[in-house]
Each structure stands twice: as structure tokens, then as C-alpha cells.
Amino acid sequence: MSIMVHGRNRKVIEAFNAALADTRDEHATQYTEYAYSMAAPEIRRIMEEIMTSTDWPVYSPFARQHFGRGLEEGKAEGKAEGEARIVLLVLAARGLDVPDDIRARISACTDLAQLETWATHAATAQTLQDLFDEPGE
Template sequence: MKDTTWPVYSPFAKEHYGKGLEAGKKEARVEERGNAVLTNLKARGVHVSDDVHERITTCTDLSLLSTWMLRSATATTTDELFTGD
């Protein structure tokens, strides 16, 4: 009888299965944090220029995005958001 357990049959598949899933999860976390920064700034009435919007949405550093997310909760300008980076 043939094994029907999907998808890991070969050593190659066993090695690489899940890597795409992990990359996708990281990408989702990055997007969530960037959106949280923008949402906080919008809620606080802080103007976000196109350049700042692009800087936030193209950042892939989870640690930096977390820092910005915390700062966005109290920032009154986008300059305050990036202070110290």
C-alpha cells in the first residue's frame, strides 16, 4: 500500500518543506507591524508623507518595526518615530 501522507516523501522535500511557510509567516508579521505603526499614527492625527509611508511599508526588520510601533503610540510627528534609528 502506498503512503498517502502528504507532502514529505524525499529527503529534499523533508529538508525544504515548511521553509516557504515560515517565510510567509514572517512576511505577515512584518506587514502587520507596519500596518500597526500607520494605524497608530493615523489615530493620533500624525501626518504621514509618502516617503514615510514607503519607509514603513518597505521595512522588513521586525525589531525595528516593533520599536516604531511602540513609538507611534506616543509620537506627535514622524520625526519622533525615527529618532535614534
């Protein structure tokens, strides 16, 4: 309740976080969620700032599952973005002009296998159509 009433004082939020970090209670994340949901917007901003600037422990199995899933999804998304960037860099290095619609198609792709295929094709493609054609077509 102190967060909701006195949360404008940063020290109150810091004390709340410190207390939760030291507790073995499996409901610590629920307490945080409850305090956050009941807090005023300016208090939420302070809570977010503190939680993103520290190593915030993940206690509950629910939080661990969703934190882990988000981490894996973020890694996959980052790999796809990197792979798409490589395709576009190779095409640019080879002097092929990539129109916006094809750039958007490559950038929007999240299939790593497809992006790797395009990266391989980009190394030898004479035209942009060659990038999307399968060998032997």
C-alpha cells in the same frame, strides 16, 4: 507518462495524485516534478489546481526542508506586514499624516525589532521625525 499524454482528462491527474499519496516511494515528489515539467501548460494548470485544493503530502527530505523554510519565511513576512500595519494605524489614529515615502519605508521594513520600536514610538510621537529618533536624541 499518462499525465503528459492524457492529462487533459482531470481524472487521470487525480488518479496520479492518489497513487503517489499511497506510495511509500521517497521519489514521489520527483515523479510529480517530472510530470509537471513535461506537461503542457493547460495540464499544469489542472495539476496546480488539484495540488492546491488538497492536502498534498510532502515526502522527500528535500521537499520537507524547502517547504518548511518557505513556511517559516512566509510567517516572518506576515508578521512584518502586520507590525508595519500597526505602526501606520497608530500614526493614523493619532492624526499624523504619513507621506507616501515614509509609508513605503515602514511597509518595506522586514526587521521585526525595528518595527516594534517604531510601533512604540508611534504611540507617543508628536511628529513623524519622532518616530525615527531614538530616545535622548
